[in-house]
Structure formats: structure tokens, C-alpha cells
Amino acid sequence: MAYYRPPGPAPDPLLVRELTHQQDALRTRTRLEPLAQEPQFIAGCDSSFPTPETVLSVFVVLRFPSLELVEKVYHVGPVTLPYIPGLLAFREAPNLLVAYEKLRQKPDIIMVDGHGIAHPRRMGIAAHLGVELDLPTFGVAKQRLTGLYAEPALTKGSISPLTDKQGALLGEVIRSKDKVNPLFVSPGHRCDQATATRLTLACLRGYKLPEPTRLADHWAEEFKKEIR
DNA sequence: GCGACAG
DNA sequence: ATCTTGTCGC
Numbered sequence: 001m002a003y004y005r006p007p008g009p010a011p012d013p014l015l016v017r018e019l020t021h022q023q024d025a026l027r028t029r030t031r032l033e034p035l036a037q038e039p040q041f042i043a044g045c046d047s048s049f050p051t052p053e054t055v056l057s058v059f060v061v062l063r064f065p066s067l068e069l070v071e072k073v074y075h076v077g078p079v080t081l082p083y084i085p086g087l088l089a090f091r092e093a094p095n096l097l098v099a100y101e102k103l104r105q106k107p108d109i110i111m112v113d114g115h116g117i118a119h120p121r122r123m124g125i126a127a128h129l130g131v132e133l134d135l136p137t138f139g140v141a142k143q144r145l146t147g148l149y150a151e152p153a154l155t156k157g158s159i160s161p162l163t164d165k166q167g168a169l170l171g172e173v174i175r176s177k178d179k180v181n182p183l184f185v186s187p188g189h190r191c192d193q194a195t196a197t198r199l200t201l202a203c204l205r206g207y208k209l210p211e212p213t214r215l216a217d218h219w220a221e222e223f224k225k226e227i228r
Numbered sequence: 229g230c231g232a233c234a235g
Numbered sequence: 236a237t238c239t240t241g242t243c244g245c
Contacts (some may be wrong), residue, residue: 046235047235048235049235065231083234083235084233085232085233085234085235086233086234088234088235091235092235113234113235114234114235115234116232119234120233124234125234125235128233139234140233141234142234143233143235144233145232145233145234145235146232146233146234184234
């Protein structure tokens with residue numbers, strides 16, 4: 001666990017202010033609603049950094065609900081921003097969008113690794129990507145960014161709400177496997193909590209991570225070897 | 229003022 | 236995210 005973080009270079013306050021504004025503008029375009037129809041294809045995506053200055057973005061598409069891998073693509077580009085809590089999307093989304101365009105089989109919904117509305121300004125990378133692609137998205141994160149919750153029971157399938165200080169629902173904390181740290185699931189764009197949670201559970205195959213994210217992670221590792 | 233802080 | 240060995244528990 002990251003109890004202590006070594007002090008990194010202080011991000012430019014003017015840049016942070018500007019990006020925060022852009023984030024608020026994007027937020028006005030988000031829509032939380034149930035899926036129009038059951039998905040036939042669900043995508044997973046992941047970002048990794050082969051070197052400090054290059055980002056490798058991966059997209060995988062699985063047939064739903066069989067979860068068989070249909071397609072996998074990647075794109076390597078330059079890193080343009082350091083990691084800043086709350087502004088993750090500005091660092092990873094640009095390159096992810098390029099990778100997305102390489103997909104021949106477009107998905108009906110995307111499971112993003114990171115948060116959806118469970119974000120300080122309700123605009124985590126899942127919501128951000130959803131708006132820019134105008135496609136349904138939801139986030140599945142391994143760590144909490146914001147919100148309060150009670151530890152869910154240690155058995156697979158246990159769920160407890162993630163809320164803000166006023167009690168509004170931000171997402172759900174889900175135990176995806178017995179006795180492993182829970183996942184933080186929240187809707188991004190054109191999706192609601194029930195859908196995000198239902199699809200996450202439907203994508204579990206005995207591992208902590210649901211298949212879209214797990215396979216995206218796996219292929220990111222493979223592609224990393226391939227590009228050297 | 230102090231602590232928290234996705235990937 | 237990334238670096239990086241052995242080790243504890245189911």
C-alpha cells in the first residue's frame with residue numbers, strides 16, 4: 001500500500017487551473033442513464049509506460065456475455081503530462097483515443113481502468129473518455145480516489161456504497177473475489193450504477209479483475225515486449 | 229494548517 | 236504507473 005509518497009515536482013498551478021476548467025466543461029456533457037440495450041461487445045483498456053516519456057495504450061474488445069477476445073490493438077505515443085491526482089485523463093486519454101480508432105469492431109460499452117464519477121469533480125477518466133467518444137463507459141478502479149465507504153464483507157459479490165459527504169452515491173465498492181481488496185465501480189457516461197455493477201459482476205471469471213481490464217492489462221504486457 | 233491523493 | 240525478492244496464506 002502507498003502509505004507514503006515521495007515529494008514529486010510541484011505541478012504548475014496555472015496548468016492545473018486550466019485543466020480543471022476543461023474538466024468542468026466536459027462534465028456538463030455527461031449523461032447518467034441506463035444502457036439502451038444489452039451489449040454485444042464490451043471493451044477494456046489500459047495504459048502503461050515503457051519509459052518515463054512514452055505511453056502505451058491498449059484496447060481489447062470481448063464478445064458479451066461469452067467474454068471471448070475478439071480484437072486487441074495498441075498505440076505508442078509521447079507522455080505530455082505528469083501524473084496529477086484528479087487529472088489522470090489528461091495524461092492518458094489522448095493516446096487511448098488514438099488506440100481506440102484502430103479498432104475495427106467498435107464496442108457497445110467500455111470498462112475503463114480508473115474511476116467514473118467517483119471523482120472530486122465527478123469527471124474521472126471513464127467519464128472523460130465517454131464524453132469524448134460519446135459512448136457508454138464506466139470505471140473500475142483498484143484504489144479509492146474520493147468518497148466514503150464501509151469495508152464490504154470478505155465474500156465475493158459483497159457490495160457497499162461509496163458516497164460523498166452529503167450521502168450522494170458516487171459508486172459501489174465490490175468484492176470481486178473472496179478476501180482480496182475490493183474494486184471501486186462507478187458510471188462514466190451514458191451508463192448508470194446498476195449497469196456498471198451488473199456488467200462488472202458478469203465479467204468476473206475467478207480473478208480479482210474483470211476480464212476486459214484483466215485482458216487489457218495482459219496484452220499491454222505482451223505489446224511492451226513486442227515494441228522493443 | 230494538515231492530510232488525502234485513480235494510474 | 237514503475238522499480239523489485241522473498242514470503243505468507245488459501
